[in-house]
Amino acid sequence: MTRILMFGLILAAGCAPAPAGAAEHGRLLLIGQPTLWLEPGPGEPNGPPMNWKAGTELTVFADCPPEAAHGETWFQVGQDAPAGWLPEACLSLPPVDFDESSLRAIGQARVDRTAGLPPNYAPDDLVSVGPRYEQDRDYKLRAEAAEALAAMLAAAKADGHTLYVVSGYRPWSVQQTLYERKVKAAGRDQKTVAKPGHSEHQLGTAVDLTDGNEETLLRVSFGESPAGRWLREHAWEFGFAQSYTEHNEAETGYQPEPWHFRYWGIDQARTKHLRALGVEE
Ligand SMILES: [Zn+2]
Structure with a gap:
């Protein structure tokens, strides 16, 4: 609705x-x-x-x-x-007031249900990230986000949580395939998969993480796992914030995704993170 x-x-x-x-x-x-x-x-x-x-x-x-x-x-x-x-x-919706320079400064572009990216937009500084959940897949993020992710996953590991990348950069065409598949399976009013152009994954700064447990893979229950709780507490320290939470569901139009983190840079991540969780500073 x-x-x-x-x-x-x-x-x-x-x-x-x-x-x-x-x-x-x-x-x-x-x-x-x-x-x-x-x-x-x-x-x-x-x-x-x-x-x-x-x-x-x-x-x-x-x-x-x-x-x-x-x-x-x-x-x-x-x-x-x-x-x-x-x-x-x-x-x-096509890109509204799309400004290429807003993408050069990493983490700045608005991407949500109403603001989208053009079909041909792809970042030019993608690098491979891991550890990979599926060995035969290549997951990529923009260089700055990839570096921050490596630091975050090393810190998580030091605290006893091994995390794997299960999704990174996703082009418009791949998002279209995922969207169509979901609509076919769940109907046109589904609200879990973003339309092409409207996924943060096209930015090359959003990553999906798992602790390797298939039962909580891309499920809300991941948020209550030890690794999920670690991420909620520490991700902002590395420049990442959870995009979709119980608190902002009405605003974003997406169900909570405790596995999905977007890189904003350290300056912005704490504010974004607290706002998404509904914590007033
Ligand atoms: Zn995601």
Whole structure:
């Protein structure tokens, strides 16, 4: 619900009275291809299959404002002219005021449900990190974050907690695959996997960690394990903060993820961390 509301608000913010014809109302990126179909009206089947590629920028037309149907918000979209309707779950907000320089300063860019990264954004200073949870995979982070991670994992080990990297940098295309898979399995109202462009993993500064126990792997119960508790207490000392907590669930629109840490740099991490946990300074 929050997600749809936020999405609607963003579009409504740019909603001026439409001139005659198909006025441009906003731009959205298409997720998913070729399993989605354009439809003649909100939620009405039998439209032609679409031939746009995932990541295509579509125009949202103002003279047909978003409509609610089947519990979802639908947008009329096209390239040069309105071509059909798509539900919100098939569309991603494009980068808003994307500033390349905000990414050069590590940890600065805003990435959440409403602010996204362009499909072609990839950091240029990625390095491999470990220890790896799956030996045949190569996990990467931006250099500064990788260095901080190595220091953090060494400190955790010294305190008796061996941690493994289970996810690092993730390109737009990989996030798209994960998102589509989740939507297929859990429905279009799922709220655990971010849309492509809206995952902190695309920044190359977010890492998922595990203590190697399969039972708590990427599960909320990891937060109550000794290693999970160690991270909650010490991650900020190395410049990392937990992004999604019980406290900020309504704000972020994501369920708590005690395994997911984003590098902000030491200056910012403590504030971000305390804010996420709801602790007032
Ligand atoms: Zn993550």
